[in-house]
Ligand code: ADP
């Protein structure tokens with residue numbers, strides 16, 4: 478038996494009798510860690526949380542918290558005896574109670590608990606919901622309702638908190654601030670949490686590990702850095718929408734050749750025999766702009782992202798390559814103009830499939 482705080486081992490997650498995500502294994506090592514699960518809509522993320530909370534049963538594998546089996550083929554601890562709190566994606570506030578009463582229901586569940594308490598006042602302040610405390614759920618916006626249910630879950634101080642897209646209705650302008658506050662409160666109160674989200678940047682910021690669910694599988698469960706820079710499959714690359722895969726031939730243990738880009742040097746994450754034909758991942762940060770370079774491609778699109786632009790370049794062989802440029806770059810390149818790429822091309826981590 479190992480010492481993981483929470484562990485899912487070889488579980489098929491089912492909804493309506495059908496397997497949605499199969500043979501899933503992952504762990505949360507320490508109490509207080511936050512992990513995130515990412516995946517497209519309809520893939521089974523909510524199903525996973527419902528199963529961990531005990532609302533769906535499993536027929537194989539096991540789910541264990543603090544060394545105790547919660548679910549397996551033989552065992553199934555009732556949801557109310559798991560000390561797991563699930564904040565649903567949709568508004569789950571009781572309509573006949575005020576926001577304040579709704580939140581205090583969470584506190585009731587937590588009467589005779591434990592060490593690191595968070596107070597009602599702290600949470601209200603943190604989530605900036607003092608002005609809705611005396612309102613009823615139908616009198617507040619979807620984003621406010623999400624913050625109120627988040628408050629209720631936080632105050633219940635569970636052993637494991639499950640948040641299902643907790644910020645999906647929160648205004649973009651307010652989101653980063655709430656993310657920061659949420660992280661702070663989860664860390665300071667040491668609440669172990671699984672957060673389901675659509676938003677990869679949210680997952681990278683909040684989670685010490687991220688799980689990517691695609692095609693009925695947990696494809697990668699890894700540090701955010703690794704998920705982003707060292708994606709383990711073409712599916713993960715496509716899901717994160719990171720750059721593009723271009724054909725290349727391995728020419729030495731530290732180089733490849735592409736028809737349009739020429740020689741590319743760097744460190745392979747995984748070695749391939751010389752002569753292998755591979756797909757090389759080119760991410761927007763991998764290539765650098767240089768007006769003086771004679772390697773020039775046509776600009777076909779330019780996206781302004783505030784601190785940076787992402788140019789899409791078209792090569793003679795019709796590859797579309799994204800290139801990141803700081804937006805204070807002194808002159809901008811219009812669509813149909815030529816755009817220079819700095820040589821020699823060196824990519825720190827070479828990711829190939
Ligand atoms: P996600 O949260 O990733 O969007 P869900 O876990 O809600 O996905 O659902 C996964 C799939 O299972 C969806 O296709 C959904 O329609 C289906 N599903 C969810 N719950 C049930 C159920 N109780 N009965 C039948 N199908 C369900």
Ligand code: MG
Pocket residue numbers: 519522523524566641
């Ligand atoms: Mg869902």
